[in-house]
Amino acid sequence: MMTRHILMAAAALVFAAGTASAQQKVEQAPMKRTPASDGASMFNAYCASCHGLDATGSGPAAKALTKAPADLTKITARNGGTFPETKIRRYIEGADEIAAHGSRDMPVWSTLFRSMEPGTVPLRIQALSDFLKSIQK
Numbered sequence: 001m002m003t004r005h006i007l008m009a010a011a012a013l014v015f016a017a018g019t020a021s022a023q024q025k026v027e028q029a030p031m032k033r034t035p036a037s038d039g040a041s042m043f044n045a046y047c048a049s050c051h052g053l054d055a056t057g058s059g060p061a062a063k064a065l066t067k068a069p070a071d072l073t074k075i076t077a078r079n080g081g082t083f084p085e086t087k088i089r090r091y092i093e094g095a096d097e098i099a100a101h102g103s104r105d106m107p108v109w110s111t112l113f114r115s116m117e118p119g120t121v122p123l124r125i126q127a128l129s130d131f132l133k134s135i136q137k
């Protein structure tokens with residue numbers, strides 16, 4: 001079976017960043033498997049290293065990034081009291097970034113989830129969006 005070397009959002013690897021971007025560095029470890037419908041587990045496994053276990057942006061890897069990770073507990077507050085679900089799903093997927101050939105510190109999760117477990121991408125993105133919606137302050 002092919003070993004997949006994709007993003008494991010591990011702080012230690014991000015800290016190893018030299019000239020390459022943080023994302024290239026974190027893409028070197030195997031990605032931990034999680035249930036596709038469990039937003040909280042996915043958040044802890046893939047997102048907390050940058051966004052923090054409390055999702056406020058205080059993860060251990062945050063210092064290695066050029067742009068600070070967003071406080072994900074204030075998405076609703078930043079958007080006039082409504083959680084912008086479609087926008088957030090698209091952001092996590094990275095659909096717009098792929099189209100624009102742009103780059104960002106935030107990983108492109110649709111690609112990563114597809115290489116880990118094809119067919120689960122929409123379910124995973126939805127579960128993550130639902131999880132984020134549930135932690136709004």
Ligand code: HEC
Nearest residue numbers: 009046047050065067068069070075091092104105106128
């Ligand atoms: C390698 C660090 C890193 C990891 C891992 C990471 N993010 Fe991010 N994220 C960022 C950064 C940095 C930003 C700020 C925007 C940018 O990069 O342009 C961001 C922004 C976001 C935003 C946009 C918030 C807004 O209000 O616009 C969302 C939503 C988000 N992340 C969700 C997630 C989810 C869900 C995961 C896990 C599946 C995750 N992030 C994993 C670094 C990360």
